[in-house]
Amino acid sequence: MAARTHLLEIFEPEDFSGHNPLHVEGEGLIRGGNGAFYYLLHLNGDGFEIEGEAVSQLLILPRYNEDPIKAAQESSCTVIIERVLPGCELQPGQPFSYNDICHWGVGRIRPNGNGEES
Numbered sequence: 001m002a003a004r005t006h007l008l009e010i011f012e013p014e015d016f017s018g019h020n021p022l023h024v025e026g027e028g029l030i031r032g033g034n035g036a037f038y039y040l041l042h043l044n045g046d047g048f049e050i051e052g053e054a055v056s057q058l059l060i061l062p063r064y065n066e067d068p069i070k071a072a073q074e075s076s077c078t079v080i081i082e083r084v085l086p087g088c089e090l091q092p093g094q095p096f097s098y099n100d101i102c103h104w105g106v107g108r109i110r111p112n113g114n115g116e117e118s
C-alpha cells in the first residue's frame with residue numbers, strides 16, 4: 001500500500017515562517033497515554049527548525065471530539081499539532097512518552113492530490 005501524502009496548513013503558531021502548507025507523509029497511528037490515537041507524520045522535504053533543532057516528525061490529533069482520527073488520515077479536518085522532540089524517532093504501533101513530544105500548534109490537514117497544492 002502506498003503511503004498517504006497530505007498537506008498540513010499551519011494556523012498556529014502565527015509566527016511560523018516555514019513552508020505553509022507543509023508536505024507530509026502519514027506513517028501510521030500511535031496510541032497516546034490518554035487512550036487517544038495520534039497520526040504520525042513525516043515531513044517530506046519541508047522540514048524546519050525550532051531553536052536550531054531540526055523537526056522531522058509531527059503527531060496530530062483531531063481538534064474536535066466529533067472528528068475521528070480517520071478524518072485526519074482520509075479527508076480534511078482541523079488538528080492539534082505536537083512536534084516530536086530532537087533525539088526521538090517515533091514508530092507506528094509503538095508507545096511513546098509525553099516527554100518525547102511538545103505541543104506546537106493548530107492546523108488543518110487534507111489529502112495531497114497528485115502532489116499539487118490545492
